[in-house]
Amino acid sequence: DTGVSQDPRHKITKRGQNVTFRCDPISEHNRLYWYRQTLGQGPEFLTYFQNEAQLEKSRLLSDRFSAERPKGSFSTLEIQRTEQGDSAMYLCASSLGGQGRETQYFGPGTRLLVL
Amino acid sequence: AQSVTQLGSHVSVSEGALVLLRCNYSSSVPPYLFWYVQYPNQGLQLLLKYTSAATLVKGINGFEAEFKKSETSFHLTKPSAHMSDAAEYFCAVTLNQAGTALIFGKGTTLSVSS
Numbered sequence: 435d436t437g438v439s440q441d442p443r444h445k446i447t448k449r450g451q452n453v454t455f456r457c458d459p460i461s462e463h464n465r466l467y468w469y470r471q472t473l474g475q476g477p478e479f480l481t482y483f484q485n486e487a488q489l490e491k492s493r494l495l496s497d498r499f500s501a502e503r504p505k506g507s508f509s510t511l512e513i514q515r516t517e518q519g520d521s522a523m524y525l526c527a528s529s530l531g532g533q534g535r536e537t538q539y540f541g542p543g544t545r546l547l548v549l
Numbered sequence: 550a551q552s553v554t555q556l557g558s559h560v561s562v563s564e565g566a567l568v569l570l571r572c573n574y575s576s577s578v579p580p581y582l583f584w585y586v587q588y589p590n591q592g593l594q595l596l597l598k599y600t601s602a603a604t605l606v607k608g609i610n611g612f613e614a615e616f617k618k619s620e621t622s623f624h625l626t627k628p629s630a631h632m633s634d635a636a637e638y639f640c641a642v643t644l645n646q647a648g649t650a651l652i653f654g655k656g657t658t659l660s661v662s663s
Contacts (some may be wrong), residue, residue, distance in 0.1 A: 438592070467650060473560075476639050476653030477593070490650065525592065535581050535600035538651060540592035 436460075438541035440526050446547045447516055454512045455544045459528030466509050467538060468501055470494065477525055483509060516548045517519040551576045555654035563662050568627040570657045572614075572640030573620065582623040583641040583651065584614055585660045593639065599623060610634070635661045 439458045447453050459466050464485050469477035480499070480509040482490045485506035496503075498516075502511040514518055523545050556571040574580055581600050585593040604616040614625045619660025623640060637658050641651040 467567065469650075476641070476656050477651070479650035479652070482650055492650075503559075527593075535598070537583075537595050537598065540585075540594070542590070542592045 438526055438539050439526050440524075440541040440544050442544055443542060444545050444547075448549050449516060449518060451516055451547065452512065452514045453516055455524055455546075456512055457509045457511070457526030457528075457532050457541060459508070459526070460530075460539055463528035463530045463534075463539075464506070465529045465531075466503055467527040467529075468509070469527065471523040471525055471543070472513065472521075480511075513546075514547075518548045521546055521548045551580065551652050553640050553642050553652055553654035555638075555640050555657050557656065557657055559658045559660070561660045561662065562630045564632055565629050566597060568612075568624040568625070568634065568659065570628045570638050570640075570659065572623045572625065572654060573621050574623060574642045575642075576642055580642045582616060583643070584608065584612070584623075584625050585639045585653075587637045587639065587656075589636075595639075596625070626627075630659075630661045632661050632663065635659055 441456045466483045468480040479492050479522040480495050481501050483503040498514045499512045523543045525543045526541045529536045529538045552575045554573045561653050583598045584596040587593050596612050597606045599616045607613045612627045637656045639656045640654045643649050
């Protein structure tokens with residue numbers, strides 16, 4: 435069990451550029467979540483996968499955001515035409531089975547700064 | 550809709566003193582409740598969780614929390630603070646069903662002085 439990993443850990447980009455983040459969950463976990471955390475706030479849910487199916491998306495996930503989880507393994511989160519308001523920490527979490535009581539294990543996050 | 554309120558964005562205690570971090574929740578259905586800790590430049594780590602078994606839940610590093618339905622609270626306590634407890638703490642709620650996202654409070658920063 436190597437934990438949830440995220441890449442890159444930091445990303446600086448210019449407004450209008452596209453960025454892509456990767457998350458590798460714990461290997462046997464079937465559920466994968468993306469959250470966004472801004473300064474002074476708790477994490478906010480963005481989207482959730484069960485295996486390769488994207489089952490839920492938050493209203494926070496604008497059309498500029500897209501997430502994939504091909505083959506139910508790693509996931510990518512892409513932000514197109516970045517805006518300064520997209521600057522935040524993007525957290526990935528994974529979990530295994532259950533009825534909502536399962537623990538979500540978080541990665542270290544990708545910190546995005548849009549200039 | 551579910552929500553979590555953490556009273557006090559910043560709590561300061563002396564080493565050896567009682568730690569009390571407050572969390573109140575709102576949920577129309579029986580909730581599951583979680584406390585996570587976040588150290589600087591690290592991801593969130595689960596401290597403990599309530600999943601409708603015992604109302605007094607013991608977690609890692611000497612922390613515990615009590616689920617009080619009548620008060621809609623899930624406060625986190627530790628009898629004696631250590632310097633290493635300094636971090637940000639988040640309370641979260643989720644629904645009693647599969648695959649739902651965690652809804653977090655805004656967090657409480659705990660400072661411990663010697």
